[in-house]
Amino acid sequence: MNTRSLVTKSLWACCLTTLLGWTAASAADLVVWHAYRGAERAAFEKVVSNFNASQGDIKVKTLPVPYDAYADKITAAIPRGRGPDVFIFAQDRLGGWVEGGQTVESIDFYLEDGTVDALLPGLMEAMSYRDTVYGLPIAYKSPALVYNKAMIETPPTTTTELVTMAKKFTAAAGGRYGLVYEYSNFYFHSALMNAFGGRVFDPEGPTPTLDDPRIVASINLMMKWFREDGIVPADPSSTLVTALFNDGKTPMVFNGPWFISEVEGVDVGVAAMPTVEEAGGEPMKPWLTVEGIYVSAQSDHKEAAYEFARYVATDDESAFIRAVEGRQLPSHAGVYERPEVAGDPILSGFRAQYNNSVPMPNYAEMTLMWSPVTTAMNKITKGAASPEAGLGAAQKELEASIAALRTGR
Amino acid sequence: MSIVAGSSAYLEGDTEVQTGVAGFLLHPVAQGVALAAALALVLGAWFVGQARTEILTDHWNREVIQELMGLAESAAAIEAADKGRSEELLGVMLTRLPGTEGRDAGYRVLRLSGARLLASTASGDVGDMAAPRRLSREEKWLFDLGQGIRASVQTNRDEGIYRRRQVEVDEVGDSLFRISLPYFVDDKVAGIVQAELRRPDTTSSASLPLTVGMGIGAYLVTLLVLAIAGKERREKDVAFHKPWVLFFAAVAILSVVAYAYGRIELGGVERLYRSAAAELAADLLEIKESVGFLAGEAGVTVSPGEDNRWDVDLYQRPIGVIDGSGQIVNAGLEAQTAVIRDQLGRALRLNWIAGLVVVLFFGLGFARRLRRTVREHKYAYVYVMPAMIGMLLLAFFPFGYGILLSFTSQTVLTVSEPITELLVGFQNYINILGDFDLFQKTAEGAVINYQNFYWTLYITVCWTIFNVTVGVTLGVILALVLNTKGLKYTNIYRVLLILPWAIPNYITALIWKGMFHQQFGVINQAIQMFGGAPIAWFDGVFSSFMTGLITNGWLSFPFMMVITLGALQSIPADLYEAATIDGADRWQQFRHVTLPSLKPTLIPAIIISVVWTFNMFNVIYLVSGGEPAGANEILITKSYKIAFEEYRYGYAAAYSVVIFFILVFYGIFQTKMTRATEAANA
Numbered sequence A: 001m002n003t004r005s006l007v008t009k010s011l012w013a014c015c016l017t018t019l020l021g022w023t024a025a026s027a028a029d030l031v032v033w034h035a036y037r038g039a040e041r042a043a044f045e046k047v048v049s050n051f052n053a054s055q056g057d058i059k060v061k062t063l064p065v066p067y068d069a070y071a072d073k074i075t076a077a078i079p080r081g082r083g084p085d086v087f088i089f090a091q092d093r094l095g096g097w098v099e100g101g102q103t104v105e106s107i108d109f110y111l112e113d114g115t116v117d118a119l120l121p122g123l124m125e126a127m128s129y130r131d132t133v134y135g136l137p138i139a140y141k142s143p144a145l146v147y148n149k150a151m152i153e154t155p156p157t158t159t160t161e162l163v164t165m166a167k168k169f170t171a172a173a174g175g176r177y178g179l180v181y182e183y184s185n186f187y188f189h190s191a192l193m194n195a196f197g198g199r200v201f202d203p204e205g206p207t208p209t210l211d212d213p214r215i216v217a218s219i220n221l222m223m224k225w226f227r228e229d230g231i232v233p234a235d236p237s238s239t240l241v242t243a244l245f246n247d248g249k250t251p252m253v254f255n256g257p258w259f260i261s262e263v264e265g266v267d268v269g270v271a272a273m274p275t276v277e278e279a280g281g282e283p284m285k286p287w288l289t290v291e292g293i294y295v296s297a298q299s300d301h302k303e304a305a306y307e308f309a310r311y312v313a314t315d316d317e318s319a320f321i322r323a324v325e326g327r328q329l330p331s332h333a334g335v336y337e338r339p340e341v342a343g344d345p346i347l348s349g350f351r352a353q354y355n356n357s358v359p360m361p362n363y364a365e366m367t368l369m370w371s372p373v374t375t376a377m378n379k380i381t382k383g384a385a386s387p388e389a390g391l392g393a394a395q396k397e398l399e400a401s402i403a404a405l406r407t408g409r
Numbered sequence B: 001m002s003i004v005a006g007s008s009a010y011l012e013g014d015t016e017v018q019t020g021v022a023g024f025l026l027h028p029v030a031q032g033v034a035l036a037a038a039l040a041l042v043l044g045a046w047f048v049g050q051a052r053t054e055i056l057t058d059h060w061n062r063e064v065i066q067e068l069m070g071l072a073e074s075a076a077a078i079e080a081a082d083k084g085r086s087e088e089l090l091g092v093m094l095t096r097l098p099g100t101e102g103r104d105a106g107y108r109v110l111r112l113s114g115a116r117l118l119a120s121t122a123s124g125d126v127g128d129m130a131a132p133r134r135l136s137r138e139e140k141w142l143f144d145l146g147q148g149i150r151a152s153v154q155t156n157r158d159e160g161i162y163r164r165r166q167v168e169v170d171e172v173g174d175s176l177f178r179i180s181l182p183y184f185v186d187d188k189v190a191g192i193v194q195a196e197l198r199r200p201d202t203t204s205s206a207s208l209p210l211t212v213g214m215g216i217g218a219y220l221v222t223l224l225v226l227a228i229a230g231k232e233r234r235e236k237d238v239a240f241h242k243p244w245v246l247f248f249a250a251v252a253i254l255s256v257v258a259y260a261y262g263r264i265e266l267g268g269v270e271r272l273y274r275s276a277a278a279e280l281a282a283d284l285l286e287i288k289e290s291v292g293f294l295a296g297e298a299g300v301t302v303s304p305g306e307d308n309r310w311d312v313d314l315y316q317r318p319i320g321v322i323d324g325s326g327q328i329v330n331a332g333l334e335a336q337t338a339v340i341r342d343q344l345g346r347a348l349r350l351n352w353i354a355g356l357v358v359v360l361f362f363g364l365g366f367a368r369r370l371r372r373t374v375r376e377h378k379y380a381y382v383y384v385m386p387a388m389i390g391m392l393l394l395a396f397f398p399f400g401y402g403i404l405l406s407f408t409s410q411t412v413l414t415v416s417e418p419i420t421e422l423l424v425g426f427q428n429y430i431n432i433l434g435d436f437d438l439f440q441k442t443a444e445g446a447v448i449n450y451q452n453f454y455w456t457l458y459i460t461v462c463w464t465i466f467n468v469t470v471g472v473t474l475g476v477i478l479a480l481v482l483n484t485k486g487l488k489y490t491n492i493y494r495v496l497l498i499l500p501w502a503i504p505n506y507i508t509a510l511i512w513k514g515m516f517h518q519q520f521g522v523i524n525q526a527i528q529m530f531g532g533a534p535i536a537w538f539d540g541v542f543s544s545f546m547t548g549l550i551t552n553g554w555l556s557f558p559f560m561m562v563i564t565l566g567a568l569q570s571i572p573a574d575l576y577e578a579a580t581i582d583g584a585d586r587w588q589q590f591r592h593v594t595l596p597s598l599k600p601t602l603i604p605a606i607i608i609s610v611v612w613t614f615n616m617f618n619v620i621y622l623v624s625g626g627e628p629a630g631a632n633e634i635l636i637t638k639s640y641k642i643a644f645e646e647y648r649y650g651y652a653a654a655y656s657v658v659i660f661f662i663l664v665f666y667g668i669f670q671t672k673m674t675r676a677t678e679a680a681n682a
Helices: A003-026 A038-054 A067-080 A094-100 A113-118 A159-167 A184-194 A213-227 A238-246 A302-314 A316-324 A347-356 A367-383 A388-405 B001-013 B020-025 B028-081 B083-095 B137-159 B208-227 B230-238 B243-297 B330-363 B367-375 B378-406 B427-433 B453-482 B489-502 B505-515 B521-529 B541-569 B573-581 B586-614 B617-624 B635-644 B649-681
Strands: A028-034 A056-064 A086-090 A135-141 A145-149 A252-257 A267-270 A288-295 B105-112 B116-120 B168-173 B176-185 B188-198 B439-442 B445-448
Touching: A028 A038, A028 A067, A028 A094, A028 A302, A038 A056, A038 A302, A038 A316, A056 A302, A067 A086, A067 A094, A086 A302, A113 A302, A135 A302, A145 A347, A184 A213, A184 A288, A184 A367, A213 A367, A213 A388, A267 A347, A288 A302, A288 B541, A302 A316, A367 A388, B020 B208, B028 B083, B028 B105, B028 B176, B028 B188, B028 B208, B028 B243, B028 B330, B028 B367, B083 B105, B083 B116, B083 B243, B105 B137, B137 B168, B137 B176, B137 B188, B208 B243, B243 B330, B330 B367, B367 B378, B378 B649, B427 B649, B453 B489, B453 B541, B453 B586, B453 B635, B489 B541, B505 B541, B505 B617, B541 B586, B541 B617, B573 B586, B586 B649, B617 B635, B635 B649
Parallel strands: A028 A056, A028 A086
Antiparallel strands: A086 A288, A135 A288, A145 A252, A145 A267, B105 B116, B105 B188, B168 B176, B176 B188, B439 B445
């Protein structure tokens, strides 16, 4: 074959494939972004291919994005029209995106009662901002009581039991502690705070209530565990928690599903956090991170995007695959009754914790909160300030930041 | 460069100067005044046109809004009174609204709960699609509009400030506008009412004859002045003397023209506003009557009230210019005209300044120099043009935008607003540089406020000085060691010693952070092994500073070492021989031979190192994070926190500009110093 006929043949081939490609193009081609890795990613891609196979109008392609830059990519790309049609993210940035505008599309118009009923109650709140629904929840995660089954047979159900059990295992000289968790990280402390009834923001609107006496009471309890009972170590960082748990130096940690993948060589069990007797028997309620699937405001196929989102959130098989293969905790209510899921100790342990959890606020002002409370927690745990003083300072700083944000100065 | 030099060029017989009548007409001063006047007047005309158009547009908007507010109150009253019949009653009311006649208008009333279109006279809603009905899938935009308005009302109420529009005005086609506003039942937004209608052309411009006339007048007056000034020199046909007098005359002419124009046009604008207000007042009476009547037919009573609740701005706040009985409220009118006067006055003043700049440009000889250099170096400019354009777009434009941003108060909440509405002048800089709140009184006595700019500056300067000193010292020492004659395996040592620089400093910082852990970190373990007490590194200001210093010292010495090694190897050996012969010992050799030879290389390296270290974000952010409580932050980490954790973009931009100026001054200062010392040495 000479060059000329080769060139002609390949040109024809190109034309034909393009033509075929055009005719094969579906009514809507969607792009979905996510930051999953490993098992979660494999499970999600299986869900997507199931969706593509189940109908012929909508074709979905996934694009995994590295987590570090993910949120900033969404903030930068979508308003300029360079983003996906659908994306998956936690609820903490929702407020900021809605205020900034042109990023997420409100979906109340499409939402039907059937969809809402299929999901676990209380999750839609996390996906709403100012009473408008912006996304469908597809999974959730929160810290729970993760324990070493070899060291503890039955996990404690009250804080008194917790302290007694922990004291048995504590030998500070040998680096052994009964309970290890990042207590100086406000995210983990929120469980105790919510048990006492304290809240970072007023439920009505983004007014900070950091100096609430209930939050002070929760910190006093935590400090009691640290100072008097001595069951938690000083300076807890996430690497320390993992290291001590894996070395068998601690039987109990408060941590979330992301921690399970870091556990090595330990027979791990998950249970709900204990109830706090000092708070009148209220259970510890950790903050819930709700992963939602959102429709981009710049998408050209919003209805199709919503159809896909609804499939991921409410389809039985999709939830099952994500639970069993992706090791996620789906928002689908019915999947927890399937034997494979109900019988899985880790999944059902975190599911039990869900009943006692509070969605993390999704206000735009939430990011302003972390710096003052981290400073306060550090000062309090080092003994440099009393809980009242520390929280009082944090409250003032947060109020000033919010005021500065509102007036722009 | 001075006006004297510029004009004296004429005296020297500059070949470019045209003589005769053309020279007279194109005299630089005349050119300057003509261009300056043209600029000021054209810009002025544009601003005045904008202001007039805005007044007329606003007037039209308010007419429609008045009617819609009446309709909204009626809808609210009807819904509150008898929900079952509201669709029927509203349907009748809409068809008889006065605005419908001859204005090609369509009205809609939407109830949010259930997405129900209660009544509609819009063109598309006939036959199958006639109201009342639920919104169809394609009408999601209408539902979202309602939801958006509801959310805006809620936001404004929650935050106590008016930052989101409660009345939406959208252009949906060729002069077709859609205005929507909420109606309230039980003090909550229950739905929206909307009007879709054509707006007549409301563009208005400044008077063209006046603009052109004033421009030509300025030019002619300048020529007159030139003629008078140059009378004595006329026979020589060279430069017209008295350059300073000409310059001030030019400035005076320009200012008079700008001022006169401003006064005349401002007067016109004010008159326009007043007449619009009078029209609106008459309009209100009509609307009050007709809407009141229609509402009465539907069984409810509505009224704008004494303070005229129906004449509102886009945040639904009463404007207060017309009261409920159609009378003009003088105080309100004065307030509004004062606002317009201030804005337009400010714009016109800026024009005057722009004109002055042009006059200066010509008068101080810049124009002539520019013309000369472009003519002489035409090809050079063409060669440089691509690079100049590239730099303009990629470097100068973002830089300029950052500076513009620093003059605004933009935050995440105002990101979608046009930037010109957020300008606050130097407020950000005043807040940063004027923050002298260094000491705070607390229960424990006077405590340093670590969030203060000057404290952060102090830490940054200390950080830079100590780091560069440590880096340079270590680098020079190691370079001298490596440079020893006869040292074996120098290559291996060199590679090992460069490793700190080769590993990404992000990773290094995180590893060092782990090493400084109080209980399980390697450093404390080592200290304990030697019998000392473990240090809580991140608890104290000084120890936390040391963590950063140690980490960055480890990171920065390879760079200095490599630079010094290179410089050392280029020092000729006979200098050392000569020194040894003269009887100098090692230390004296170092001081008098090595150091001076290293200086030309080290000084630029130090300048670079200072700039890098001043902005060394990674080490501070990742190792100590500014602990304790932000006491160890440097300016750049502070700026990052303000931008990306507090979302205050304008303020953070101002911070960055301050950092930039500090470094620029340092660079200039350092260069001058080294030139001085080099000159002294040479």
